[in-house]
Amino acid sequence: MGFLKSSKGFTLLEITMGILIASLLLLPAIKLYNITREKNNLLETKGNMISIARAINIFVSENNRYPIPSNLLLSQNDAGFGVEGPAPSGPTIPASLPAIPVCPDMTLGMCITGSATPTLIGAVPFDVLQIGPKKSLDMWSNKIFYAVTASQTDVTTYTQTGGGEIDFTALDSFTGAVIPLTVAAATGDSYTDFDMILISTGPTGKGGYTADGVLIEPCITVGNPENEDENCDFLDDVFMIDKNKRSDPDTPFGPPYTGTMNPNDNGTRNLTSGPNFYDDITYEQESVPTDYWNENQSRNQTIVSNVTRVGIGTNNPANEVHVIGDLTVSGGNQLRTVMVCNPGSSNCLEPKYVAGFENSMNCNTNILPGLEPVIGFDNESVVCGSTADTSGAPILGTDTFKFTSNIVATSCAAGQVMQGMNASGNPICVVP
Secondary structure, three states, rough: OOOOOHHHHHHOOHHHHHHHHHHHHHHHHHHHHHHHHHHHHHHHHHHHHHHHHHHHHHHHHHHHOOOOOOOOOOEEEEOOOOOOOOOOOOOOOOOOOOOOOOOOOOOOOOEEEEOOOEEEEOOOOOHHHHOOOHEOOOOOOEOOOEEEEHHHHHOOOOOOOOOOOEEEEEEEEOOOOEEEEEOOOOOOOOOOOOOOEEEOOOOOOOOOOOOOEOOOOOEOOOEHHHOHHOOOOOOOOEOOOOOOOOOOOOOOOOOOOOOEEEOOOOOEEOOOOOOOOOOOOOEOOOOOOOOOEEEEEOOOOOOOOOOOOOEOOOOOOOOEEEEOOOOOOOOOOOOOOOOOOOOOOOOOHHHHHHOOOHHHHEEEEOOOOOOEEEEEEEEEEEOOOOOEEEOOOOOOOOOOOOOOOOOOOOOOOOOOEEEEEEEOOOOOEOOO
């Protein structure tokens, strides 16, 4: 007589219980993963903003103005996508605002605030900044807002410092109340008159636009105002930054002040639904850094800077370029300047005369072989090592050329360059 083996499997209840237990075990890991992912998204979005700001600074140093924002409403298939917008003609905010107070005129795909000194708010013009389209988006693939003082986008009104009109609010790090940063607190500087701000609408994207220029969600919900509404209403030159840069006292505006300050400002971020909700990411800039140097994009041998004076060997330059020590220029035709002057003298002339670009001032003679050296200048006249000009006529002391010597050998041999002149007025030739 044989025995039957049991073929009983798992019941539906047992399978369900197993899935439930596995889910409970996985929940902490999933939660940790989501937290880590959101943290990485925040950091990478901030990194994109830093790259955008760097590209903007390069643009400003080369064009002496900020770029105009791009159209927020365009997609990658539209003409003008990522291209710098047209110069605005004036504010577009009407006197009477709509029921939901947001920018009512997006004709240009950007908004122009209604203040006397308006701010332009649009997308990042990645085309003129020479960065990729993805760099103009946050890590949720939404467009980063670029707000800039309008006057700073015009080369005729741009100023290195003092031209910005953008102001900020933040949260008191003790009370959580919204405070203006335009007034200096007892514990820190004011933050006012900035040139620009970059804004990501964060994970929710409220008030933002997708990469294809589609509004994700209205900025303001009727009856449900939120802190981050300040960054997408496009009505004024005031924005809320994601961190209060000051260490607030426990009583920020007036007595009694016990001297207690919050050393750990947790910023503005608040993901709890309600009036304090804020998930934006911001990056603001008061002005282009004065020590910012970069390579010219069209002439990579040229360095461009917004520095108004450069001192080499001195910390207090008296001129635009003040060098104490030797100045070396390598290569041919590399030194360019407006005027050349004798040391300690007012005798100056334009370098084209020294270079011999004009025949009347050229030290090349038909009498002697080769090019003759220019050995000095005085009263807008070159001093040549020759007794004749290019036509062979004698050089007189009062003529364009000044008589210096009766030098015959005034040219260096082939393969040599002139290093200087000796006491007799003859060239010192060396092999480079």
